[in-house]
Amino acid sequence: MKDETIAAISTALGPSAINIVRMTGDDAINITNKIFKEKNLLKVPSHTIHYGKIYDQETVLDEVLVTVFKEPKTFTKENMVEINCHGGAFVANKILELLLKSGARLAHKGEFTERAYLNGRIDLTQAESVMDIIEARSNLSLSLANKGLDGKIYEKIVSLRDELLDIIAHIEVNIDYPEYDDVEELTNEIVIPKIHALNKKMASLLETSHDGRVIREGVKTAIIGRPNVGKSSLLNALLGEDKAIVTEIQGTTRDTVEGSLIMGGIVLHLIDTAGIRESHDIVEKMGIDKARKVIEEAELILFVLNNNELLTDDDNQLLELTKNKKRIIIINKIDLESKLNQTFENSVSISALNKTNIELLEEKIKALLLSGSINLEDQIYLSNSRHIAKMEDAKKALNDALSTANVLMPVDMIEIDLKTAWETLGEIIGETKSTTLLDELFSKFCLGK
Numbered sequence: 001m002k003d004e005t006i007a008a009i010s011t012a013l014g015p016s017a018i019n020i021v022r023m024t025g026d027d028a029i030n031i032t033n034k035i036f037k038e039k040n041l042l043k044v045p046s047h048t049i050h051y052g053k054i055y056d057q058e059t060v061l062d063e064v065l066v067t068v069f070k071e072p073k074t075f076t077k078e079n080m081v082e083i084n085c086h087g088g089a090f091v092a093n094k095i096l097e098l099l100l101k102s103g104a105r106l107a108h109k110g111e112f113t114e115r116a117y118l119n120g121r122i123d124l125t126q127a128e129s130v131m132d133i134i135e136a137r138s139n140l141s142l143s144l145a146n147k148g149l150d151g152k153i154y155e156k157i158v159s160l161r162d163e164l165l166d167i168i169a170h171i172e173v174n175i176d177y178p179e180y181d182d183v184e185e186l187t188n189e190i191v192i193p194k195i196h197a198l199n200k201k202m203a204s205l206l207e208t209s210h211d212g213r214v215i216r217e218g219v220k221t222a223i224i225g226r227p228n229v230g231k232s233s234l235l236n237a238l239l240g241e242d243k244a245i246v247t248e249i250q251g252t253t254r255d256t257v258e259g260s261l262i263m264g265g266i267v268l269h270l271i272d273t274a275g276i277r278e279s280h281d282i283v284e285k286m287g288i289d290k291a292r293k294v295i296e297e298a299e300l301i302l303f304v305l306n307n308n309e310l311l312t313d314d315d316n317q318l319l320e321l322t323k324n325k326k327r328i329i330i331i332n333k334i335d336l337e338s339k340l341n342q343t344f345e346n347s348v349s350i351s352a353l354n355k356t357n358i359e360l361l362e363e364k365i366k367a368l369l370l371s372g373s374i375n376l377e378d379q380i381y382l383s384n385s386r387h388i389a390k391m392e393d394a395k396k397a398l399n400d401a402l403s404t405a406n407v408l409m410p411v412d413m414i415e416i417d418l419k420t421a422w423e424t425l426g427e428i429i430g431e432t433k434s435t436t437l438l439d440e441l442f443s444k445f446c447l448g449k
């Protein structure tokens with residue numbers, strides 16, 4: 001049975017000039033043809049655009065442009081139609097309703113991309129890259145997503161799997177046809193270096209994957225410190241807007257205040273927190289509890305101290321609490337007299353009020369977050385946590401294979417681990433299909449994509 005024809009509005013339904021209603025499936029062109037009277041769309045060439053009107057019986061719904069894509073050279077490898085109608089949710093919804101009445105079914109989230117994958121137009125990493133492009137918020141994350149869509153991750157995984165398969169095939173031949181003289185006998189001395197070489201490649205992919213994840217997802221960054229040290233002032237200075245309230249009163253910030261900015265291509269999700277101290281005020285206490293939770297979850301801590309005061313017990317407790325975190329100590333209020341007679345590792349002195357040394361802080365943040373310079377041209381960065389987790393599993397299977405080989409087990413004993421690694425890598429690109437994985441993955445997409 002051919003797949004049903006599905007339809008959805010692909011654009012966001014805010015006030016806009018144009019909306020796009022999209023359909024894919026065998027009947028996509030047929031269905032559109034029933035409600036578009038100016039031309040017979042069944043007779044037009046593929047990849048052409050047509051001006052006309054959409055009719056509900058005899059009533060004109062909208063003046064539109066219809067693009068016709070005939071299978072198989074389309075995003076989904078199926079017939080596809082895109083109707084460019086006027087903006088506003090009402091008219092787009094009317095057209096969608098009409099398509100549904102005329103034989104299409106409402107698409108699920110991500111179903112267009114899912115079909116592109118299921119019909120073999122793209123692999124799973126490319127499908128995921130489509131979502132990454134939609135969600136990209138910086139030039140770097142966009143470039144990374146485009147690399148994925150280009151199939152660079154796919155190619156890398158395929159080449160690793162090919163190398164593995166080569167070893168597996170050799171072992172199989174040795175097991176099945178031990179009498180063949182012309183097949184090189186595969187001994188541990190030959191196998192171990194091959195596995196080592198593969199293991200090294202995977203390790204280097206995993207090494208840079210942290211940078212990839214930072215670029216793709218951004219970094220949850222907590223601004224913490226005692227009351228009144230200038231946390232909210234720092235948030236405002238970094239964002240370049242007065243987002244958080246700043247006063248000379250201790251305990252001004254109660255609830256968390258969030259904002260994000262792009263720094264050196266990385267998105268920082270900044271969270272300004274309530275100043276942490278012993279407090280009997282019920283609202284302030286709740287804010288402080290929240291601040292502690294933010295510290296736990298944050299990947300980067302911007303720890304603010306007041307240059308104009310001596311270090312207090314509260315400061316020391318907080319320093320202890322965050323000592324194992326990625327942290328920058330910010331000595332604020334350097335425009336005032338220095339009373340903080342202590343130096344810290346990884347610190348930077350600033351004035352949030354006068355915006356002094358903010359660039360220096362930005363440099364420090366960048367250096368701390370990325371392990372080296374980013375080279376998107378020549379290097380593959382794994383950035384999706386699903387890919388990273390699978391790569392780790394595959395590498396673990398290789399390590400198991402190496403341990404088995406090292407205790408001089410017969411060469412066929414390590415085959416099981418090598419096959420596990422091969423299958424696990426296959427899951428990254430979607431060679432090994434699991435319905436639950438697919439449902440979960442594509443449900444994260446937006447409608448009409």
Ligand SMILES: Nc1nc2c(ncn2[C@@H]2O[C@H](COP(=O)(O)OP(=O)(O)OP(=O)(O)O)[C@@H](O)[C@H]2O)c(=O)[nH]1
Pocket residue numbers: 225226227228229230231232233234245246247248249250251252253254273274275276332333334335336350351352353354
């Ligand atoms: N002189 C000077 N004053 C500053 C500087 N940064 C902040 N302040 C002042 O310090 C006071 C407290 O600043 P906030 O940014 O509200 O401090 P906070 O850490 O968010 O305080 P809570 O929300 O109460 O925890 C305000 O009066 C700011 O104007 C600075 O660099 N120099």
Ligand SMILES: [Mg+2]
Pocket residue numbers: 231232233244245252253272273274275
């Ligand atoms: Mg504050």
